[in-house]
Amino acid sequence: MDLNERFERALEKVQKAPRYTGGEMNTDVKDWDACPLHFGFCFPDTYEIGMSHLGLKILYGLINRESWSLCERFFMPWTDMITLMKEEDLPLLSMESRHPLNAFDVVGFTLQYEMSYSNILAMLEMGGVPIEGKDRGEKDPIVVAGGPCAFNPEPLADFIDAFMIGDGEDVMTELNRVILERKEKGLSREECLKNLAKLEGVYVPSLYRVTYHDDGTVASVEPTCQEAPESVRKRVVTDLNSTYYPEEFPVPYTEVVFDRIMLEIMRGCTRGCRFCQAGILYRPVRERSLEKLVELADKLQASTGYEEISLSSLSSGDYSCLPELIRELMKRMKEKRVSISLPSLRIDSVLKESLEETQQVRKTSLTFAPEAGTQRMRDVINKGVTEEDLLEKVRDAFEGGWSSVKLYFMSGLPTETTEDLDGIADLARKVVAEYFNVPKAQRARGLRVTVSTSVFVPKPFTPFQWAAQDTIETVLAKQEHLKQVLNIKGVTFHWHEPYVSFLEACFARGDRRMGAVLKKAYEKGCILDGWNETFRFDTWMEAFRECGLDPAFYANRERPKDEVLPWDHIDSGITKQFLWHEKEKSDRTETTKDCRKGCNGCGLQRWKGVCACANTGSV
Amino acid sequence: MRILAVFEKGERIRHIGHLDIQRSVQRGLRRSGLPVAYSNGFNPHILVTFASALSTGACGKREIMDVTMAEDVSGEEFLRKMNRAMPPEMQLSEAMAVDRKHPSLPPLLRAAQYDLLIREERFAGKLIDAIPVMMARETIPAMRKTKTALKECDIKPLIYSLNGKDQHIYGMLVLTERESCKPGMLMEALCREAGIEEEVRVLITRTGLFGEDENGRLVPLETL
Numbered sequence: 069m070d071l072n073e074r075f076e077r078a079l080e081k082v083q084k085a086p087r088y089t090g091g092e093m094n095t096d097v098k099d100w101d102a103c104p105l106h107f108g109f110c111f112p113d114t115y116e117i118g119m120s121h122l123g124l125k126i127l128y129g130l131i132n133r134e135s136w137s138l139c140e141r142f143f144m145p146w147t148d149m150i151t152l153m154k155e156e157d158l159p160l161l162s163m164e165s166r167h168p169l170n171a172f173d174v175v176g177f178t179l180q181y182e183m184s185y186s187n188i189l190a191m192l193e194m195g196g197v198p199i200e201g202k203d204r205g206e207k208d209p210i211v212v213a214g215g216p217c218a219f220n221p222e223p224l225a226d227f228i229d230a231f232m233i234g235d236g237e238d239v240m241t242e243l244n245r246v247i248l249e250r251k252e253k254g255l256s257r258e259e260c261l262k263n264l265a266k267l268e269g270v271y272v273p274s275l276y277r278v279t280y281h282d283d284g285t286v287a288s289v290e291p292t293c294q295e296a297p298e299s300v301r302k303r304v305v306t307d308l309n310s311t312y313y314p315e316e317f318p319v320p321y322t323e324v325v326f327d328r329i330m331l332e333i334m335r336g337c338t339r340g341c342r343f344c345q346a347g348i349l350y351r352p353v354r355e356r357s358l359e360k361l362v363e364l365a366d367k368l369q370a371s372t373g374y375e376e377i378s379l380s381s382l383s384s385g386d387y388s389c390l391p392e393l394i395r396e397l398m399k400r401m402k403e404k405r406v407s408i409s410l411p412s413l414r415i416d417s418v419l420k421e422s423l424e425e426t427q428q429v430r431k432t433s434l435t436f437a438p439e440a441g442t443q444r445m446r447d448v449i450n451k452g453v454t455e456e457d458l459l460e461k462v463r464d465a466f467e468g469g470w471s472s473v474k475l476y477f478m479s480g481l482p483t484e485t486t487e488d489l490d491g492i493a494d495l496a497r498k499v500v501a502e503y504f505n506v507p508k509a510q511r512a513r514g515l516r517v518t519v520s521t522s523v524f525v526p527k528p529f530t531p532f533q534w535a536a537q538d539t540i541e542t543v544l545a546k547q548e549h550l551k552q553v554l555n556i557k558g559v560t561f562h563w564h565e566p567y568v569s570f571l572e573a574c575f576a577r578g579d580r581r582m583g584a585v586l587k588k589a590y591e592k593g594c595i596l597d598g599w600n601e602t603f604r605f606d607t608w609m610e611a612f613r614e615c616g617l618d619p620a621f622y623a624n625r626e627r628p629k630d631e632v633l634p635w636d637h638i639d640s641g642i643t644k645q646f647l648w649h650e651k652e653k654s655d656r657t658e659t660t661k662d663c664r665k666g667c668n669g670c671g672l673q674r675w676k677g678v679c680a681c682a683n684t685g686s687v
Numbered sequence: 688m689r690i691l692a693v694f695e696k697g698e699r700i701r702h703i704g705h706l707d708i709q710r711s712v713q714r715g716l717r718r719s720g721l722p723v724a725y726s727n728g729f730n731p732h733i734l735v736t737f738a739s740a741l742s743t744g745a746c747g748k749r750e751i752m753d754v755t756m757a758e759d760v761s762g763e764e765f766l767r768k769m770n771r772a773m774p775p776e777m778q779l780s781e782a783m784a785v786d787r788k789h790p791s792l793p794p795l796l797r798a799a800q801y802d803l804l805i806r807e808e809r810f811a812g813k814l815i816d817a818i819p820v821m822m823a824r825e826t827i828p829a830m831r832k833t834k835t836a837l838k839e840c841d842i843k844p845l846i847y848s849l850n851g852k853d854q855h856i857y858g859m860l861v862l863t864e865r866e867s868c869k870p871g872m873l874m875e876a877l878c879r880e881a882g883i884e885e886e887v888r889v890l891i892t893r894t895g896l897f898g899e900d901e902n903g904r905l906v907p908l909e910t911l
Contacts, residue, residue, distance in 0.1 A: 080744070080888065085702035093714070093774040321703045321711050373714030373772070404717070405731050 090163035108172035120326035129314035169195020179217035225273035234302030269303035316371035433472035441491025523569035531650035643671035697776030815851030
């Protein structure tokens with residue numbers, strides 16, 4: 069029976085078959101034989117998650133726009149499909165033309181979340197691509213990866229041939245050209261990898277040797293050939309207006325997590341929250357112009373038919389002409405019944421006026437992220453938000469007819485005490501009180517305050533990259549405490565399981581030796597670790613034991629200042645010295661100002677023409 | 688005014704459920720730029736209904752949507768703009784303008800025509816041979832799934848016609864708002880008649896929706 073027939077048979081038995089069938093609007097299949105370069109874009113999680121991801125839409129459009137390259141999508145199948153694929157002897161197939169993964173010249177993974185790493189191994193194996201780079205031959209694809217987690221590439225060094233560090237728009241095409249050259253000139257895999265290493269922002273791990281001290285810490289990471297630079301500098305797209313942005317998105321038939329137009333209004337954030345990795349990785353802040361955004365919104369609305377536009381960025385409230393933008397979008401979209409939503413609302417910057425404009429079309433719940441419960445704790449993490457700010461915005465929201473508020477906090481931040489935990493409950497209580505202060509006739513009914521606490525995971529390239537994560541026992545005790553103090557009428561409390569966060573911490577700051585743990589755990593059956601129903605913590609711990617590694621070494625150990633960190637050879641533009649300086653200020657509960665108000669000297673000012681803030685402020 | 692339009696649900700997307708098809712049509716209408724009418728209320732939606740929901744797993748050759756327009760539009764223009772706005776698997780073949788007062792379609796529905804492709808050739812002959820034998824019986828018992836249980840019923844009066852050729856079985860089956868003979872029920876009965884106990888894989892395609900003209904003849908629903 070041919071492959072298509074076997075695939076159809078699997079589809080008849082699987083749950084949620086539309087995850088695997090494709091044919092969505094704006095996913096036209098390009099002619100396979102007419103395109104010399106075939107790029108398999110792999111999202112290492114389910115269809116519903118992957119199709120919500122903006123980066124996929126950007127790169128999908130960008131690669132397919134070139135006449136010489138085509139891009140097709142792959143997602144991680146759910147467990148029932150994996151079983152059926154084994155029964156029917158089916159490889160992992162692309163959504164568009166149903167070619168197996170190993171038929172592509174480039175296999176590209178996006179790294180959004182450490183807990184998707186085992187899925188990468190699974191997708192490679194199901195797609196007929198040798199899992200480890202060292203086992204790949206001349207006929208096998210080049211396996212590449214990018215995204216925020218690529219900034220610490222070491223745990224994946226055994227599996228990924230080349231990493232793209234930083235903004236992908238420019239380097240993606242450069243990388244594809246080098247791989248096309250390999251195909252056209254018949255260059256060897258090794259030559260191709262060396263050529264890739266010459267590209268700015270590309271890290272080829274096999275061209276580096278890592279040595280360790282007896283205590284397990286890294287001694288050195290050194291290039292083993294001329295082509296590989298000592299330090300790999302991240303790519304930065306300096307002007308978003310002239311950078312590619314898709315004018316059409318694939319539109320899934322079924323509902324996915326973010327089923328709407330995502331309009332990236334800016335990249336980067338100037339706030340300098342000390343826990344936030346994205347805030348460092350995506351520096352400097354770059355805005356798209358109002359004119360460009362309005363033009364994109366019109367085109368995307370016409371090409372997708374979506375009923376909602378969300379403004380996307382790390383800190384949308386900081387967009388310099390946000391009220392004007394919202395007013396203009398509201399005006400244009402009203403007749404088309406398109407609503408505008410502001411997802412990552414920063415509580416100290418959104419004007420009451422724009423709140424009122426958002427509700428014109430649809431009233432959703434408002435999300436605030438004070439992150440910590442006391443002012444001291446917020447100063448430690450440099451979250452420049454005060455209680456008064458928060459309560460004022462909440463009051464505005466309740467007066468404006470909202471009744472549902474979500475509050476996000478982190479637990480386990482450096483120096484956190486019981487007092488800080490109690491502060492979370494105090495804040496929740498005050499939010500409830502604000503609601504009841506609004507006259508009954510004026511407020512919407514049905515108060516709902518949701519408090520969510522996540523477990524703090526120290527990340528590379530942040531001032532907390534040296535910090536210890538709370539042990540699982542400590543996290544559990546803190547959550548128990550929070551459950552008791554948050555037993556407040558009108559308040560619902562959600563918390564994250566500490567086990568996943570513990571493993572996330574191991575990979576986030578892991579070194580190359582973590583690759584063995586990942587492979588072992590995968591061989592023992594660990595996949596889809598980001599999902600409660602498939603996460604197998606005990607199996608992961610077994611894998612650590614069998615590889616002779618201690619997870620606490622990665623998660624719960626405080627690093628000294630002079631330790632070589634596994635990602636030190638990656639240059640995010642922000643100096644290690646600046647991050648240490650920030651860590652020391654944090655220890656002294658000192659805050660650092662928003663760098664729009666003057667350059668704080670993070671390091672990016674060294675790169676000419678990259679950061680606008682560095683030129684305006686005082687150093 | 689309203690537009691009645693005939694569209695396809697292609698084989699590739701046959702596992703998409705009716706709610707998702709509805710939403711996809713709504714989004715297609717929004718992409719088309721056609722002057723569609725919206726409902727009033729807090730979450731306005733496009734006024735579009737469907738003659739009949741097609742089950743998950745089945746393809747449709749001539750499904751019918753019924754769209755209320757805010758301004759007059761010709762069938763031609765509707766067809767042209769929608770075909771640019773819909774994915775390849777959901778293209779339209781016909782569209783006609785009707786008066787706002789044109790009766791609603793679901794109550795007029797009487798029957799649906801199906802093309803059932805027997806996936807495995809080895810079962811086809813036996814099943815086709817069993818058709819006249821089954822149709823000659825007084826009653827044809829089948830199991831009907833209700834929300835809570837399986838109920839036995841007689842599908843003989845629900846079959847207008849049934850015949851087979853090569854690997855296909857063609858049937859005109861009753862489909863009204865009150866009762867219907869689902870292709871699955873029919874296939875179960877036919878397998879029993881043919882003495883086949885294994886699972887027979889069938890690709891179901893609904894090829895047309897029918898109403899009754901004044902003479903009681905079945906005619907395509909959109910022509911009424």
